[in-house]
Amino acid sequence: AQKVTQAQTEISVVEKEDVTLDCVYETRDTTYYLFWYKQPPSGELVFLIRRNSFDEQNEISGRYSWNFQKSTSSFNFTITASQVVDSAVYFCALSRPPGSGNTGKLIFGQGTTLQVKP
Amino acid sequence: DAGVIQSPRHEVTEMGQEVTLRCKPISGHNSLFWYRQTMMRGLELLIYFNNNVPIDDSGMPEDRFSAKMPNASFSTLKIQPSEPRDSAVYFCASSLARGHEQYFGPGTRLTVT
Numbered sequence: 001a002q003k004v005t006q007a008q009t010e011i012s013v014v015e016k017e018d019v020t021l022d023c024v025y026e027t028r029d030t031t032y033y034l035f036w037y038k039q040p041p042s043g044e045l046v047f048l049i050r051r052n053s054f055d056e057q058n059e060i061s062g063r064y065s066w067n068f069q070k071s072t073s074s075f076n077f078t079i080t081a082s083q084v085v086d087s088a089v090y091f092c093a094l095s096r097p098p099g100s101g102n103t104g105k106l107i108f109g110q111g112t113t114l115q116v117k118p
Numbered sequence: 119d120a121g122v123i124q125s126p127r128h129e130v131t132e133m134g135q136e137v138t139l140r141c142k143p144i145s146g147h148n149s150l151f152w153y154r155q156t157m158m159r160g161l162e163l164l165i166y167f168n169n170n171v172p173i174d175d176s177g178m179p180e181d182r183f184s185a186k187m188p189n190a191s192f193s194t195l196k197i198q199p200s201e202p203r204d205s206a207v208y209f210c211a212s213s214l215a216r217g218h219e220q221y222f223g224p225g226t227r228l229t230v231t
Contacts (some may be wrong), residue, residue: 023129029176035219037222043207043224043225044222044223044224044225045211045222045226046222047219047220047221050218056127071213073182091161096219097217098215098216098217103163103166103168103173103174103216104122104166104213104215104218105151105163105174105217106153106161107164108150108160108161108162109160110160111160114130116230118161
């Protein structure tokens with residue numbers, strides 16, 4: 001079975017601090033996809049990144065960076081120099097590859113609520 | 119380009135009434151998903167369509183829930199009769215293909231009293 005665990009329920013930081021959101025996943029598949037989504041107070045779900053299991057290269061996008069470590073089944077998300085606008089719930093998700101009856105549905109973690117204080 | 123469109127954004131109804139939620143996916147996307155978000159259960163998939171055909175409806179709670187996708191640009195999720203425990207935010211999402219990133223609509227917040 002597939003499972004995503006975000007052990008941090010809530011994190012509070014002061015603006016300009018760096019913060020890392022943890023994500024640990026379980027799957028028996030050798031090929032899979034990992035995602036991060038942001039849900040701001042307005043409620044919509046915003047896609048941030050998709051990572052293929054074969055690509056372990058870390059990625060940086062502005063103040064955001066992602067560390068994918070297959071050996072520890074982790075896909076952590078770091079925000080550098082956090083800002084108040086980063087306050088949101090962040091979800092890590094996993095999907096199986098298409099084919100063999102797999103729908104590609106997203107299996108979400110429970111989410112981490114990040115509060116960035118001014 | 120327009121994102122996924124959902125209507126209504128908010129719905130308040132009384133127990134026993136029929137509720138219909140609507141979704142317009144992103145043009146060109148052939149996969150459509152309906153999710154439900156609650157505090158207790160988090161985000162869970164209800165049903166998945168591929169090329170307008172329902173592929174996986176194992177997440178639909180019970181027979182009171184039904185979903186259709188009559189064409190590539192429109193889908194509905196119907197609850198009849200509605201119950202207070204159906205209160206949740208319902209999201210529609212679409213993707214270019216299975217395994218690709220899913221883009222979510224703004225959601226419909228349903229309250230059943």
